[in-house]
């Protein structure tokens with residue numbers, strides 16, 4: 001890989017080495033300078049060709065998008081743009097790219113909109129922007145595992161196909177192996193959709209939490225990191241139908257400890273990418289600054305990307321109860337002057353993203369952890385507080401993103417949990433195994449879910465969640 005090879009040579013200061021690289025041509029100027037990129041870094045490597053010594057047929061085939069092999073000598077560059085360059089002695093064409101056809105794709109060397117890149121999701125990884133995002137995403141994944149492994153959490157793979165609705169929100173994709181010609185029928189002759197998976201009703205998981213809880217109550221501290229699915233028809237810049245979630249679950253841990261863990265974890269992974277993705281972040285920061293220039297002054301961000309990431313590291317997340325937040329919102333200018341789309345009238349209302357963003361971006365101006373939400377607007381498994389009306393829930397809200405984490409202390413008391421399930425019409429038969437954990441050695445335990453793509457969005461500064469996942473699944477697109 002170019003990045004590793006060049007770093008090694010720079011470190012040892014042993015120039016003039018025999019050097020061989022494979023890559024894709026990004027540009028070819030003056031029949032002399034090839035900018036080559038093999039995906040390992042944002043930095044192209046310049047290969048200098050003495051065209052008079054090369055076969056003209058080969059030169060003709062060095063075109064944007066082609067895959068080539070270059071053998072030569074790595075030297076300190078005379079140009080100001082780069083520290084090193086390759087004096088090419090030999091060039092082999094590995095895969096041609098017809099310039100006429102390349103012109104019609106996003107590989108053509110001009111600025112393409114992010115929408116255009118999405119239409120060619122199979123090629124966009126070869127662009128600077130998307131390449132940088134995907135390298136950062138990969139490093140972030142590693143940091144996630146590294147954090148939990150260092151802190152003695154066990155990695156658990158929870159099922160993708162499941163019979164339960166973890167969030168109780170009914171936003172599930174059904175899984176079926178129906179024989180369409182001969183589906184199971186109810187007594188009245190209509191199709192029995194409850195028997196769609198070998199005679200049982202099943203869905204794609206919305207969260208690994210419930211299964212994760214059973215493992216935390218055996219292994220102590222666990223985390224999941226896998227795909228989750230939501231069949232909500234949300235066409236926003238923060239929602240996907242398929243996204244990756246990280247869900248730690250910890251036995252003998254209350255909500256305050258859960259908040260400490262979430263904050264520490266986020267800071268660790270942000271620090272990790274700041275230290276390990278310097279070139280990509282610098283590129284993304286510049287990209288964002290250019291994008292900002294075309295916006296009206298009021299919409300421009302007051303911090304650069306790297307400054308924003310450092311700000312998160314250096315400041316405590318502000319912890320605020322739902323009740324305090326509602327007071328702030330009720331008395332805030334946008335509420336009184338009706339600038340919010342949804343006006344907060346009273347305690348108990350669910351917060352919309354405009355309210356979350358107001359709290360984070362305008363009021364506190366830092367990441368916020370909201371806790372103790374009304375029971376009515378949260379999931380069935382959250383622990384009821386002594387007041388009988390709020391639950392030990394927490395959401396972490398981030399600037400530019402809104403909710404990045406949702407978590408809670410879990411209801412560990414069997415009778416209270418059963419009562420709640422009955423109230424919501426959740427059948428015990430469906431979750432008998434979950435209730436068993438409360439029957440045998442139940443204990444205080446907590447966990448949270450962090451939406452991985454929202455984290456990648458925050459770290460890369462990308463405005464649209466579709467641009468931080470390789471092949472986005474949304475109500476409009478599942479083509480690739």
Ligand code: 4AD
Pocket residue numbers: 166167206207208209230238239240241243245247248403404405406407408447448449450451452453454
């Ligand atoms: O708040 P949510 O729905 O919480 C749960 O699923 C819990 N079972 C987690 C737990 O306690 N173990 O989702 C958690 C996070 C959200 O804060 C958000 O970051 C992300 O998952 N998320 C989505 N990301 C992208 N697209 C969607 N449609 C998302 N829905 C939730």
Ligand code: MG
Pocket residue numbers: 395403405406
């Ligand atoms: Mg949530």
